[in-house]
Amino acid sequence: MTARTAQASFPGAGALRETGRLFALALDVVVNTFRRPFQVREFIQQCWFIASVTILPTALVAIPFGAVVALQLGNLIVQLGAQSFTGAAAVLAIIQQAAPLVTALMVAGAGGSAICADLGARTIREEIDAMQVLGVNPIQRLVVPRVLATMVVAVLLNGLVSVVGVLGSYFFNVVLQGGTPGAYLASFSALAQLPDLWISEIKALIFGFIAGVVAAYRGLNPKGGPKGVGDAVNQSVVITFLLLFFVNFVLTAVYLSVVPQKGS
């Protein structure tokens, strides 16, 4: 942090500056993660909190998600005469793409907005200032546990979504579309492979980090008063969603070109 005497002013400078600060915060979070003492208590409380607000909605979203995949593929695959591959396609779609995204959207929407609102309220009540003045670094004390909590919960939720999604897809395929359970289960590993699960979890981890950092950034910099906190929450969710889909695209592209796919 150096004293800035003049600020550049050209179109887009504001956006660049905000982006820079966001990255600075992300870096601060990473650095402070390794600084003792680690706030175990806060971390566990936040994990519990985020899990409690996300588990039910995530599970409820995961079921129809699996179902939609099953229904779409079901119709298409019947026309192609590859019914036995329904399970394979569903597993691939759910584990590789749907699960981390659903997880991240829920963590950002339910957990991130709560984090943003909480930090925003603390900021405008000068609690964050007070904490700094008491010689406690709010990034280490408050932000790091929250970001780590979103990451952990995202990874765990990702597993839950994968299971629930696949079960939902199985239910719709077998019970409603009259598919054969044996074929569904047997084709599980026809297309999907173990690295798909890894990339799924890695995505969830990164998405959780992004959701946590963006929520913390917007929460620590609300613009003016209680209304600013509301706006900040809104923006944090929107920014996170945009970033998530972009990062998902990049990660998928990299993964597909680095890890050889089955059958190719």
Place this chain on the structure above:
Amino acid sequence: MGAEVVIEGLTKSFGRQTIWRDVTLTLPPGEVSVMLGPSGTGKSVFLKSMIGLLKPDRGRCEINGVDIVTCSERKLYEIRKLFGVLFQDGALFGSMNLYDNVAFPLREHTKKSEAEIRRIVLEKLDMTGLAGAERKLPGEISGGMRKRAGLARALVLDPEIILCDEPDSGLDPVRTAYLSQLLIDLNAQIDATILIVTHNINVARTVPDNLGMLFRRELVMFGPREVLLTSEEPVVSQFLNGRRIGPIGMSEEKDQATADAEAAHAAAGHADGFDEDLRGIVPQLEPTPGLPERQAVRRRKDRVMRIIHALPQQARDGIIESLTPEERERYGVARRPSPSPRPRDNGWHPPEAVAGEAPAEIARLPKSNWRTDPPDGSGGGA
């Protein structure tokens, strides 16, 4: 002894708007200073710049030889442990009760046992009159209590520098007086450097050793209390008297048209509710009897006597007036033969002192037993 704070050429602006520029002052170690200023002149911004919450554009702010404007973040967090800061609304942690709030700095920074923490916390809560409220959440108590709890939290680490952002706003006059007394007592006990930012005239007159005033984006004055209390500077005297007539207007600076209109009204007999002149040097608050003497008083006397020849005449008279004969001899100064320029009659007089020359009874309130019989008994009954 508290730390010395040296501020040089500090300038702060938000975007294109300058808040204040080139503020230069030194808070002498262990002394109590008050920074006055109309609302919106950046007093709180000044405090926040002093603790590195806001980055000034230029200038230095040295505490114990460390310039907090340019030092590293890690060093800044170290330096901040010397501070106790009372924020305007207390800035308590909303999710913790008062006990945990006050215990927070101890738990973060010390390895004290829970029993010891309990002792310290209860002592500070008792000091600020909050005993029994330790289980309450900040949302459940009044603004005045939040403020006192904020003070208790600022005090637990025995700070060397205490900064108070408007300790009186939202408090009734009695509690303000108690708080002023508490700050003076604290200063006597731990000899901390104290800076109070306020616009309460009473606090400004009775509490500090040094007074300063911010107005029109700069530091108008900063110096020993006597200098500002007797100042002829229009801004200072208007502010200390709480009048409308003067350079300070409703929105920061007054334009000529408003000033002329007000002058015309005043000439036609429309005045502020009172036109008593509140300036003049009033006795400073003393620590509660039984507490140690304030070390700062003697240090300040030595310091002020060294620069006394540079002070304005009225301040000089006031200072010399306040010395005891022995001190006058020690510093080699003499009282001016003429009486001090201002009638010093704004203290409270015990009834018998007045009874000698004033009419024995000015007004009699029906059924009032406040006033005892005049000492001579025979005086003018109705």
